[in-house]
Amino acid sequence: MTSEFWKEHENLYYALTNKKVIFGLVVFSLVIMLAIFGPLLTPYDYEEYAGDPYLAPSAKHFFGTTIMGKDVFTRTVYGLRSTILVGFIAGTIATLIGCIIGFLAGYFGGTLFDELLMMFTNIFVVIPQLALLIVISAFLKARGIVVMSVIVAATAWPWTARAVRSQTLSLKNQEYVNLSRISGLGVMRILKDDIASNMFSYVFMVFIQQFNGTMLATVQLEFLGLGPTRGISLGLVMQDAVNWNAIQLGMWWWSIIPGLILTIMITALYFVNTGLDAAFNPRLREM
């Protein structure tokens, strides 16, 4: 029974027994758990003056306190929640847009429709991301989590569209796709059943990469003071640290730890991606 299941889902078996995937997933889950359960571990509020200022990490304040006496651990875990959420929504939107445009452009490869879609994509590639993000967010006076996600996603999708398009181009002349076409199946049906289902593993890896990229873009905007207008975010914690000269004052717990957690989480996802790559491409499996 179990062995039959694994035979059918061979890719999944290779994926879940890959050391890099296991390591990455464990680290990633730890960070996610910190974001979910972290707020339960702390008796403080993130805006509250929780103790003496300038305290190094201790049992009472896990990550020390800021120069104002706010608890860095509390701020970090609440900020982590917001940043991960924005990154996740933005990554999902960007992957969806990229896939839809990529599938359509690839399936109609070589036609005028394809050229127009690619022209549209190239325009977005050329317009400088960060500059556009800064200008857009500067003029939107109130920014919630959803607005932030849309802003980040708007500039994150083009490379996905390009990559998915070239994958679709190579799939669409396979015989089974031709067969579906001869049988008179609709375009949407062919895209869904024949092409998208065969690219599932690829799209999943694209999604992980998008998630990484959107989280970095999000934290960067937050750091520049262009994050959500209310609440706390990881980038905001780090911006405070720079503004209050935490680096010069040697407060490593404030200036380094919050960013370290995010970096570890993104690194873990990189490991998952590399492991999945090896699991899904038999060519790389022996490496």
Add this chain to the structure above:
Amino acid sequence: MGRYFGKKIIVYLITFIIAVTINFVIPRMMPGDPIQILLSRFSGMEGGREIIEKQLTLLFSLDDPLIVQYFKFWKSIFTGDFGISIMQFPTPVIDIIKKAIIYDLILLIPSIILSWIVGNKLGAFSGVNKKADNVLMPIFYFLSSSPYFWLAGVVAFFLGVKLGWFPISGAYSATMNPGFNLKFIFDYLKHWVLPFLSMFLVELGGWAIGMRNMIIYERSSNYSKYMEALGASDKCIRRYGFRNGVLPQVTGLALRLAGIIGGAITVETVFNYPGLGRVMLNAVFNQDYFLLQGIFLAIVTMTLVANFVVDIIYMFIDPRVRLSFSGEV
């Protein structure tokens, strides 16, 4: 080949028009009345109100219908007249941009090119050496996962604060007068090291990962296996693999260089470095619309020109691109 360039030029033109239009629309979509904000800020200054009003009629020509305003905006672009900065009154926007761009270039060009060279070498090395791969790859992943400004903070903390080797703020000491003499250049270089190093490290990871994957891919391709079967030396196969693998990296380098202006904005923030990214951010927070429009336009123009140059260069370094567009393959 003509068709290829024709298509590219059309895309770039459309992009430029869209970018300029965004630039035109944004101040007009602003919530509140930017003009009143500007006027109130200058009402206390001698003659300020008149100058600003003249500025506004010049740039916005608000009495005209929208379409006329739009064409006037285009005219001001081609005459290089972006107006006068509000933040640093009364310096013309174009002068501020020129001054800040130099800092960007001196900081970013060396860091991007050096990280590209070193990253490619290390990546290629770890692609063929399993032991090195196991040690180097986690480091590369970590480097390319870190936000620029976080790594900048780490570098500043350890090399600047703990060891005290380098200053961590500004582009030169406050007591210095910018000028072309040894003392100033030395002081400038000392301030340059840490921003340079943090940009270099973050970029390094990405290049190395890309190169490593390309090398592994090339090594398992048919031509490599064929050469191996013929008894070619390992070094020879590796050289061929490197030549193929480096092509996408060249595209990446070119795109990175294209986005160079304002590309170090967060690092500049950490080190209080007076590049264009910082100026842009200040313009945002001070609601200096003229300056903001000017910078955005400068960035877009740079990006477009650089992309176009890349397209041309790529034809020379990759024979396949050249041949496919002249219809020989």
